[in-house]
Amino acid sequence: MVSPHGIQFAAHLISSFYGELCSKVCECLLRRGTLTLAQIIQSTELSRENVINCLRVLIHQNCVQAFAVQREGAFGEAPRIVTQYMALFNNIIHKLRAPKFMQIVSEELGKDGLMQHGRLSLKRIIDRNEQTAGSSDIHVVRESFIRLLNARFIERCPAPEPFLAPPAEDEAPAKRRGAKSAKIAEPKTTEQRALAAAAPMESMRFLMEMDDLPEKNDDESSDSVTHRKKRKQDVLKSDEDVLDANDKKEVLWRVNFEELVRRLRTKACISYVKTKINDEAGIVLSAILDLSGRPESRQKAEKTAYLSINAIYDEVIKKEGGLGMDFERIRVSLNQLGCETLSTGLDESYSIGTHLSSFSYFNAVVESVVLRRYGREAYRVFRLLSKAGRFLETDKISDSTFVEKKDAIKILYKLWKDDYLHMEKVVSSGARQSLFLVWRVNKQTLWEQVLDEMYHAALNLRLRIAHEQDRGKEVLQLPREKLVGELEKKYKLLGKVRVILESSLMNLDEAIMLFHDF
């Protein structure tokens, strides 16, 4: 489930980009979960035509995914196929990152404006290029397209409406095999199954076929799928209006958010390590991540493969600032990065956790908030509990953090009230019963709490930007020649304010993206 302010923020973004009606439909799906068309109409109280149009826009913009499920008929009726819609929260938030994504693409491949809108077929990309750039050289466009594909900045769109068969009966015995296998094979939610069913096969995801050939088995997936022609007979007529625009036999392509986010995260990770440790550690980390390459499957690799010290050295000296590093300095950096060592005979290899939690990013973000909001003593208290990872009693906290006992209890209470800490009461047994309070950081609930606050802050920044624009609209609308004296000062001031707010939003968005990694 998306957090309350996450929903508000996503709805606000949709409103900014696609209007209030789309925002209403999107918010309805985010709050209430997967719904049918009829349920959306009832919930939003919008007309059917409006809802259909909104869904078409949202699907095209990769913010909503449709899928078909079988519903049992009532009173002896035959089962029906029903189309449901789910909001894709992460893709909505990615809308804010479009400028960063375009920057990455242009840094890697030069100026390229091919993929800026939702989802397009290659033919439409060529048509758009003709309209915008005035060029009708198909080969140039195809070459650009292939470069984007090879760099994995674009991918095949998921199937517009995969069918989810009812869970197979042979899945039930797996639960009886034992607690261990039941733990490993956690049942997927309907939404997870829908996304898995919609996703193209990994081998097809970045494969371009001849674009004049009809696509075969485009929507094959791990779930069983009935043929599209047969399904069309079962789909409700109203959903045909939503999906018809996308239900064509041509391959559609879209931005591959996964790759772009991976690159942004890698860049941010290296930069964070440079700040937290030093430049050399950043260089070594960059070398390791380059050597490790991209995880082959959708599953994020928890740590890199073991790399030999020689391979790491060869990569480090190619980096800017890395030429002067020797084996000893690399070993120091590897130790500082918390790499795992594997030494067998003459071989010396290292592996590193790719997850940002390896670099205690989560802790650093939360600790910085605690420091600013509650002060240095609270900061020490929080860090102690965070490192301990278990319940600690009030006096123990006070002693270890060198905080006066009376102040410690006030700080602990404040942090607990704001959901940063978990508290329990313990009664000691014996002749004389005493009541003790014990405290602990619960990382899961804390992560949810802080992430929600970050979405709240991002929404506030956007609202403030809009407010400043509105406040200064009279000045902003004036022609250049009239901006003299006081008006010129005010104009410049408005510009500075906008830069501060927008750069803060960009930094916060990057922090959200990294924080969300947990």
Place this chain on the structure above:
Amino acid sequence: MSHSLVSLSSHKRKRPEKYPSGPVDAERTILDLIKSKKHLGICVREIKQETKLADDDIKKSLKSLSTKCLIKEVVNIHNKRNKHYMAVEFEPSNEISGGDWYVDGELNKEFIDELQKLCLRYMRTKKVVTLERVHDLLKKVVTFDISSQQVGEILNLIVLNNFIIEVKSNGLGDYHSIPVGTICYRVASGAGVLTGPRTGAFASIPCGACPRISMCTPDGVIAPSNCVHYEKWLNIEF
């Protein structure tokens, strides 16, 4: 100790009883009670509960015992407002005094800060240090017998303040002279880690520091459009 002093005097010569009956019985009772509490001492409320004596008798007895230097008043950090008494031959336990770092019920902040600064100054001249080395340094500098545990507590405080980090030696590089697995300390590098562009991105905007964020709504009494912290933040930049 005090018991052995009384028996000696009764063997030597007859002296007037120290605790004749009447009001002096109350003193005896209270003194015995206070002594029984040893390092923990006892407060007036508990004396009243356990002896069932009248307030006036308790007050007079305590005054008399203090004058005779048989008991002393100590500060109980859990209850500084109420008087707490202890027999003179005992020293307050850590539970009552607060521990090595407390003086008269208050944390000796100035002293603790000085120790921290001393440790940090030393550590900035080294790449990595062990607790043993810091202990050796402080033993030469402080005027009291500082224990290894106390040094460990100070180093832990500096870690919690994020000025140094705790690491384990792997025997390589900077750690070559330190046995593998030994806990060491190094100065935390990277100025502005707490408020850098990534870790501090949330903390450095008004919402990150705001204690009322839970009450803030887009169109509410507290909203981004009317927030005083935003006003100050945007004005301060200029």
